[in-house]
Amino acid sequence: MRTMGAIRAALVNDYEVVAQGLVSMLREYRDAVRVVEVDLSRTVGQPVDITLYDTFAATQGDGEAVRKLAANPLAGKVVVYSWNLDPALVSAALANGATAYVSKSLPARHLVSALQAVHRGELRALAPADGSGTGVRGDWPGREEGLTPREAEVLALITQGLGNAEICERTHLSINSVKTFIRSCYRRIGVTNRSQAILWGIEHGFRPDRARIRVDEAGREQR
Amino acid sequence: MRTMGAIRAALVNDYEVVAQGLVSMLREYRDAVRVVEVDLSRTVGQPVDITLYDTFAATQGDGEAVRKLAANPLAGKVVVYSWNLDPALVSAALANGATAYVSKSLPARHLVSALQAVHRGELRALAPADGSGTGVRGDWPGREEGLTPREAEVLALITQGLGNAEICERTHLSINSVKTFIRSCYRRIGVTNRSQAILWGIEHGFRPDRARIRVDEAGREQR
DNA sequence: TCTGTCTTCACCCCAAAGGGTGAAGGCCGG
DNA sequence: CCGGCCTTCACCCTTTGGGGTGAAGACAGA
Numbered sequence: 001m002r003t004m005g006a007i008r009a010a011l012v013n014d015y016e017v018v019a020q021g022l023v024s025m026l027r028e029y030r031d032a033v034r035v036v037e038v039d040l041s042r043t044v045g046q047p048v049d050i051t052l053y054d055t056f057a058a059t060q061g062d063g064e065a066v067r068k069l070a071a072n073p074l075a076g077k078v079v080v081y082s083w084n085l086d087p088a089l090v091s092a093a094l095a096n097g098a099t100a101y102v103s104k105s106l107p108a109r110h111l112v113s114a115l116q117a118v119h120r121g122e123l124r125a126l127a128p129a130d131g132s133g134t135g136v137r138g139d140w141p142g143r144e145e146g147l148t149p150r151e152a153e154v155l156a157l158i159t160q161g162l163g164n165a166e167i168c169e170r171t172h173l174s175i176n177s178v179k180t181f182i183r184s185c186y187r188r189i190g191v192t193n194r195s196q197a198i199l200w201g202i203e204h205g206f207r208p209d210r211a212r213i214r215v216d217e218a219g220r221e222q223r
Numbered sequence: 224m225r226t227m228g229a230i231r232a233a234l235v236n237d238y239e240v241v242a243q244g245l246v247s248m249l250r251e252y253r254d255a256v257r258v259v260e261v262d263l264s265r266t267v268g269q270p271v272d273i274t275l276y277d278t279f280a281a282t283q284g285d286g287e288a289v290r291k292l293a294a295n296p297l298a299g300k301v302v303v304y305s306w307n308l309d310p311a312l313v314s315a316a317l318a319n320g321a322t323a324y325v326s327k328s329l330p331a332r333h334l335v336s337a338l339q340a341v342h343r344g345e346l347r348a349l350a351p352a353d354g355s356g357t358g359v360r361g362d363w364p365g366r367e368e369g370l371t372p373r374e375a376e377v378l379a380l381i382t383q384g385l386g387n388a389e390i391c392e393r394t395h396l397s398i399n400s401v402k403t404f405i406r407s408c409y410r411r412i413g414v415t416n417r418s419q420a421i422l423w424g425i426e427h428g429f430r431p432d433r434a435r436i437r438v439d440e441a442g443r444e445q446r
Numbered sequence: 447t448c449t450g451t452c453t454t455c456a457c458c459c460c461a462a463a464g465g466g467t468g469a470a471g472g473c474c475g476g
Numbered sequence: 477c478c479g480g481c482c483t484t485c486a487c488c489c490t491t492t493g494g495g496g497t498g499a500a501g502a503c504a505g506a
Contacts, residue, residue, distance in 0.1 A: 148452060161418040164493070176455050183495065184452095193462090194493070195384040198421050371482060387463070400484050406465065407482095416492090417463070 010037035025108040052081040070097030151185040159201030233260035275304040293320030382424030
């Protein structure tokens with residue numbers, strides 16, 4: 001098992017909550033996995049074995065980000081680390097060069113073994129799909145409300161707090177297209193401005209922070 | 224029971240990030256408080272003196288969850304451990320059988336003394352009522368971040384998704400004053416626009432969000 | 447094939463938000 | 477008493493967001 005030293009891992013472009021939690025979770029597994037870098041930008045600055053990256057449920061635009069990361073020799077194997085286990089997102093990520101796709105709902109030790117499996121080249125696709133009813137919902141946020149992929153994507157970015165200019169940078173759309181998608185999106189979800197859209201997004205499971213996954217086998221409803 | 228030994232505490236239904244943080248914070252106080260269980264479900268599995276539980280400001284059945292915990296003899300005293308110190312949430316929790324309500328923003332040693340006070344039966348309501356040594360936790364969310372009452376008020380309204388005009392209706396301020404407060408508020412919390420302010424507000428316990436039952440079929444605003 | 451939906455973008459317009467400055471009165475503490 | 481902070485408001489200006497229209501290509505299904 002320990003024939004090789006600790007796996008060197010980086011976390012790229014994630015929220016501080018997640019960053020802190022990851023570091024803390026993996027601290028006790030430091031012989032197995034060491035988080036050597038936590039980066040708010042989208043690149044890594046030093047050679048690592050595995051780079052964890054969250055696509056944040058975006059459909060197209062992030063494909064490129066994954067591709068770039070995968071092409072970066074410093075980044076090692078790119079593992080998408082996300083709350084959203086939608087098959088379409090998974091395959092999109094893998095198609096774009098991600099080595100594996102791991103759920104953020106994993107507890108520390110499962111995360112560690114998933115990362116080890118990835119590092120050994122044994123795991124190529126999905127990490128343990130947690131059997132507990134929550135994560136799996138076949139559709140991804142917004143789709144059942146009739147949002148098109150693009151609309152959902154811009155809404156996700158809005159829900160991150162980005163302005164239109166930033167959105168059009170990330171998506172490589174023109175500012176006009178961004179506005180168009182935002183408008184049609186507002187009509188679909190029935191809001192009239194950005195603030196309400198953000199709240200809608202949070203209520204509907206965009207923005208992967210807390211309140212998203214609540215394990216309870218007791219048979220509660222839960223989204 | 225073990226009035227002499229360490230208080231036995233459990234943390235129920237929180238994310239591993241928080242769980243890790245709590246355990247790590249209390250490690251150095253293990254003579255006073257021992258976290259004997261961290262449970263992802265909503266129950267405890269062994270007798271403890273205090274059960275920490277986060278309502279996650281939440282959506283619906285919290286009241287019930289708290290009641291159930293409080294009714295569980297294994298759980299001991301139920302202490303709601305939350306970011307959100309909204310008075311309505313506090314009193315709801317207490318009405319449902321919680322023994323106390325403690326802020327997640329407490330540093331380790333204050334958390335420890337709060338838990339000790341609870342365990343001795345001295346603390347029945349809020350955690351540090353800002354008299355005891357440290358002023359963590361104020362009357363309203365955001366006070367500790369240096370927001371003035373008015374700033375906090377407008378921020379709360381922003382976090383509800385209101386526009387400036389609506390805010391000045393509710394507050395009986397002129398539109399100019401509203402803008403002034405918003406600007407100074409932005410400076411204080413370090414954001415540059417409304418979207419980020421909303422996210423900040425949500426992260427910091429504004430938006431009590433009570434009774435927001437998500438109705439999927441109706442779809443529209445219910446509020 | 448034709449129709450509808452999705453995607454992309456452009457141009458125009460107006461309302462809203464963001465931001466600076468100045469100023470007045472109130473209250474508190476040194 | 478004075479300096480500092482909070483509160484309130486006004487006037488200014490620039491940027492952003494929201495909304496309407498039109499249009500083109502891509503792709504799906506009837």
